[in-house]
Amino acid sequence: MSAADVTPVPMTAKRRGAQLGMLAFAVLIVMGAYASVGLGLKDKVPSGMLVYGLGLGGVMLAAYLVLAKFAPWADPLLLPLVTLVNGIGLVMIYRLEEGGIKDASAANQLMWTALGVVMFSATLIALRDHRALQRFTYTAGFVGVVLLVLPVLPVVGSEHYGARIWMNLGPFSLQPGEFAKLALVVFFAGYLVAKRDVLALAGRRLLLIDLPRARDLGPVLITWGVSIAVLVAEKDLGTSLLLFGAFIAMLYIATQRTSWVLIGVLLFVGGALLAGQVFSHVEARFTGWLHADDPKIYDAGTSYQLMQGLFSIGSGGILGSGLGRGHPGLTPFSFSDFIFDATGEELGLTGLMAILMVYALIVQRGLRTSLASRDPFSKLLAGGLSFILAWQVFIIVGGVTRLIPLTGLVTPFMSAGGSALLANWMLIALLVRMSDAARRPPPQAIQDEGLTQVMQR
Amino acid sequence: MSELTLLLIRLAFLAVLWFFVIAAVGVIRTDLFGPRTAPAPARKPVKQARPAAKPKKGEPRQLIVTGGPLQGTIINLTETPITIGRANDATLVLSDDYASSRHARLFPQDGQWIVEDLGSTNGTYLERSKVTRPTPVPLGVPIRIGKTVIELRK
Numbered sequence: 001m002s003a004a005d006v007t008p009v010p011m012t013a014k015r016r017g018a019q020l021g022m023l024a025f026a027v028l029i030v031m032g033a034y035a036s037v038g039l040g041l042k043d044k045v046p047s048g049m050l051v052y053g054l055g056l057g058g059v060m061l062a063a064y065l066v067l068a069k070f071a072p073w074a075d076p077l078l079l080p081l082v083t084l085v086n087g088i089g090l091v092m093i094y095r096l097e098e099g100g101i102k103d104a105s106a107a108n109q110l111m112w113t114a115l116g117v118v119m120f121s122a123t124l125i126a127l128r129d130h131r132a133l134q135r136f137t138y139t140a141g142f143v144g145v146v147l148l149v150l151p152v153l154p155v156v157g158s159e160h161y162g163a164r165i166w167m168n169l170g171p172f173s174l175q176p177g178e179f180a181k182l183a184l185v186v187f188f189a190g191y192l193v194a195k196r197d198v199l200a201l202a203g204r205r206l207l208l209i210d211l212p213r214a215r216d217l218g219p220v221l222i223t224w225g226v227s228i229a230v231l232v233a234e235k236d237l238g239t240s241l242l243l244f245g246a247f248i249a250m251l252y253i254a255t256q257r258t259s260w261v262l263i264g265v266l267l268f269v270g271g272a273l274l275a276g277q278v279f280s281h282v283e284a285r286f287t288g289w290l291h292a293d294d295p296k297i298y299d300a301g302t303s304y305q306l307m308q309g310l311f312s313i314g315s316g317g318i319l320g321s322g323l324g325r326g327h328p329g330l331t332p333f334s335f336s337d338f339i340f341d342a343t344g345e346e347l348g349l350t351g352l353m354a355i356l357m358v359y360a361l362i363v364q365r366g367l368r369t370s371l372a373s374r375d376p377f378s379k380l381l382a383g384g385l386s387f388i389l390a391w392q393v394f395i396i397v398g399g400v401t402r403l404i405p406l407t408g409l410v411t412p413f414m415s416a417g418g419s420a421l422l423a424n425w426m427l428i429a430l431l432v433r434m435s436d437a438a439r440r441p442p443p444q445a446i447q448d449e450g451l452t453q454v455m456q457r
Numbered sequence: 458m459s460e461l462t463l464l465l466i467r468l469a470f471l472a473v474l475w476f477f478v479i480a481a482v483g484v485i486r487t488d489l490f491g492p493r494t495a496p497a498p499a500r501k502p503v504k505q506a507r508p509a510a511k512p513k514k515g516e517p518r519q520l521i522v523t524g525g526p527l528q529g530t531i532i533n534l535t536e537t538p539i540t541i542g543r544a545n546d547a548t549l550v551l552s553d554d555y556a557s558s559r560h561a562r563l564f565p566q567d568g569q570w571i572v573e574d575l576g577s578t579n580g581t582y583l584e585r586s587k588v589t590r591p592t593p594v595p596l597g598v599p600i601r602i603g604k605t606v607i608e609l610r611k
Contacts, residue, residue, distance in 0.1 A: 015484065015487075015488065018484045018487070022477075022480060022481065022484065025477055025480065026477065029470075029473055029474060029477055032470060032473065033470065036466055036467070036470055039462075039463065039466060040463060076484060076488075077481055077484055077485065080481070081481060084477060319467065319468065319471065320467065320471070322463055322464070322466070322467035323467070323470070325463065325467075347470075347471065347474075348471070350471045350474075350475070351470075351471055351474060354471070354474040354475050354477075354478050355474075357478045358477075358478060358481070361478070361481050361482070361485070364485075365485075441590075442589060442590075
């Protein structure tokens with residue numbers, strides 16, 4: 001028996017078969033959903049089923065092939081899970097378009113999904129070793145801030161729906177903030193790897209919590225300032241909440257000190273209260289949240305959208321009205337911010353819970369990657385990226401279900417919107433790249449007995 | 458299309474959605490605990506458990522030192538793991554400058570003996586390849602630890 005026959009015990013396997021199977025399963029579910037929409041709306045299987053279903057299937061097969069070639073050890077579940085959420089989003093947008101909502105465009109969304117997969121593949125092919133990103137820590141931070149500031153600039157920036165977060169690019173408009181969050185997470189990870197020891201250890205202990213030194217507090221205060229500035233200049237509550245939460249979570253991952261979380265929460269609550277006092281649009285969001293069911297506020301339009309969304313979910317009940325059988329069009333923006341409510345109406349609590357489970361599993365795979373990673377930069381980056389995904393789902397789902405004040409954020413992979421899809425597919429590509437590195441077995445030493453067995457005396 | 462059909466389609470879709478989630482969890486499970494062979498042997502543990510006490514044909518019963526200062530030493534294999542190193546509490550105590558105090562460990566798992574290097578300085582070699590992670594040891598294949606060579610025999 002030769003050495004090559006010795007089968008190793010370890011568990012990590014490529015699981016390509018499982019991945020392909022789950023991917024096909026996800027695409028089949030999406031095609032079933034298309035058929036169900038057609039049967040619900042018009043009593044016949046829609047012609048769009050084959051076009052959109054096979055379109056999605058083809059795009060995802062391409063993504064799978066790129067993944068199998070360039071990241072063979074990657075987590076087998078990330079791609080199928082994302083495919084399912086993305087597909088359900090496509091179906092909902094298709095359903096809303098068929099239902100007569102003129103801004104919803106399934107063809108556009110499918111095109112952006114394809115572009116998202118192109119971004120995913122490009123990231124995987126171009127970035128062979130994610131640790132290269134660590135070298136661009138401060139560049140990433142600079143790029144992130146520039147991307148955040150771009151929409152405020154006079155020529156390139158433009159304001160839609162009361163938030164100045166768009167950037168005009170010829171016929172398209174992009175939301176650079178979506179990409180900024182990726183760059184900033186890379187920056188936070190690189191920065192915290194370098195500074196975590198001093199952040200964790202230096203400082204005084206006061207009243208059971210460790211107070212950091214003033215100069216270590218600097219970056220936190222700067223991030224806080226930037227997120228508040230974004231909030232003020234662009235009226236974009238969601239992004240500022242997202243960024244600040246991500247930074248606090250990554251500080252916690254890096255230092256394991258609860259004091260940072262306390263300081264962060266206090267700073268944010270303080271900032272939010274202050275903004276609620278000073279800025280009318282923030283105050284309106286608070287009022288719309290706290291007194292959403294007050295007829296005066298509802299009639300004034302402050303909480304109209306939120307309450308319509310809640311009625312929509314409520315009418316769905318436990319099992320939903322069935323795809324194509326509800327009235328999600330009654331909620332304004334049911335194809336973007338409120339797609340979760342629209343889905344809730346048609347699939348019911350059961351369907352919403354399944355979708356939230358899929359999100360939870362994506363985040364779990366990300367955190368698992370973080371745990372399995374070998375170097376601290378990857379740990380922080382994977383942890384930060386998974387957290388930002390989870391946090392984003394929490395902010396928007398909490399917002400549309402009136403758990404927290406409503407802030408405009410996209411539901412990752414589901415809402416209509418190109419920038420968010422592209423950015424989130426890049427995020428998944430980074431997670432896939434890191435899980436590939438984390439699950440890849442360590443290189444086998446090539447030993448030649450003639451060279452190594454020199455210890456015989 | 459009757460209401461009943463639509464209701465059935467609706468319920469079937471939700472069921473399939475949840476089945477997807479469960480399948481995903483199943484993949485994670487397999488990833489964590491290895492392939493799903495657990496239930497199959499679980500049904501026949503009676504047959505396998507009894508021979509485990511008395512080694513089956515083909516399963517090693519002895520560990521023999523075939524090279525180095527301790528040549529000729531024989532250790533009978535039981536269910537307990539065997540540690541090898543210079544430390545006094547090791548099962549096989551080596552007096553070898555090339556061995557670490559806790560050098561390697563041999564333990565039974567599912568009827569196989571597995572060798573694991575415990576972070577030794579000079580490494581453990583199974584036949585010609587360095588042991589970088591727990592590896593099953595076939596019968597009669599030499600394990601080298603410093604100047605010592607051991608083998609599993611029936």
